[in-house]
Amino acid sequence: MRLVISDLDVCFGARRVVSIGTLAVGEAEIVGLAGESGSGKSMTTLAVLGLAHTLGATVTGSIKLDGAELTGLSQRELREVRGRRIAAIFQSPSSAFSPVFRVGSVMNRALRLHGMTSAEAAGAASRAMRQVLLSPDLLHRFPSQLSGGQLQRVAIAIALALRAEVLLADEPTSALDVTVQAEVLELLAGLRDTEGMSVLFISHDLAVVAELCDRVAIMAEGRIVEQGPTGQVLSAPRDPYTAELLASVPRIGMGTGP
Numbered sequence: 001m002r003l004v005i006s007d008l009d010v011c012f013g014a015r016r017v018v019s020i021g022t023l024a025v026g027e028a029e030i031v032g033l034a035g036e037s038g039s040g041k042s043m044t045t046l047a048v049l050g051l052a053h054t055l056g057a058t059v060t061g062s063i064k065l066d067g068a069e070l071t072g073l074s075q076r077e078l079r080e081v082r083g084r085r086i087a088a089i090f091q092s093p094s095s096a097f098s099p100v101f102r103v104g105s106v107m108n109r110a111l112r113l114h115g116m117t118s119a120e121a122a123g124a125a126s127r128a129m130r131q132v133l134l135s136p137d138l139l140h141r142f143p144s145q146l147s148g149g150q151l152q153r154v155a156i157a158i159a160l161a162l163r164a165e166v167l168l169a170d171e172p173t174s175a176l177d178v179t180v181q182a183e184v185l186e187l188l189a190g191l192r193d194t195e196g197m198s199v200l201f202i203s204h205d206l207a208v209v210a211e212l213c214d215r216v217a218i219m220a221e222g223r224i225v226e227q228g229p230t231g232q233v234l235s236a237p238r239d240p241y242t243a244e245l246l247a248s249v250p251r252i253g254m255g256t257g258p
Helices: 041-049 075-081 103-113 118-131 136-140 148-161 178-195 206-212 230-235 240-247
Strands: 003-012 015-025 030-034 058-065 086-089 166-170 198-203 215-220 223-229
Touching: 003 041, 015 030, 015 041, 015 198, 015 223, 030 041, 030 178, 030 206, 041 058, 041 086, 041 166, 041 198, 086 148, 103 118, 103 136, 103 148, 118 136, 118 148, 148 178, 166 178, 178 198, 178 206, 198 206, 206 230, 215 230, 215 240, 223 230, 223 240, 230 240
Parallel strands: 030 198, 030 215, 086 166, 166 198
Antiparallel strands: 003 015, 003 058, 215 223
């Protein structure tokens, strides 16, 4: 397994908000982490990124990337991992870009921070933009001049340019309209198939999870109550919470991926 989380606890003082026994993402696999708002999904993302402490949380347990332990690394060591090996995209892509800098400047800075020369960064940025089916000319624009879907693709392009092995996608399509959402989902599936990228896809939308994910873990009150192949979990849920979530979805396809 490429990313393995085990015995993970995230606490604010005496209050434990995440308690995960085990959660793993294999190479070239998309795993969904699904549940209602407030179930602990996003806090899990921050813990994997080594950023939960910025909110005042303490993190214990094990988070391993290709067998190497991440929990307990210094912030300097974690910065080497963030972006370069584990990248993240979020619900509001505009929040990842400063409105006063052109998109290309933001992307170039991210690549330079991880050791690329200016020329290497420019070449990698152009190639990555084409991989996400955007013109490199968009790098000269400000974030306000791009649509939400285009900005989300640029965020994915940064991960591609850095050759990240794992992508944490935290509600990446929930702010997009249905057509653009489908395009982003198709792109993520393509990255799994062509680049071998592993994706932890965080979502409250089981219909989207059913369409995209190979496996799914259902989260409630900070704990994973059920996990397994997507089709199996969503067609024959074992936990009552999963059944309740499914009952709240008007219609859902039970496919295990694209």
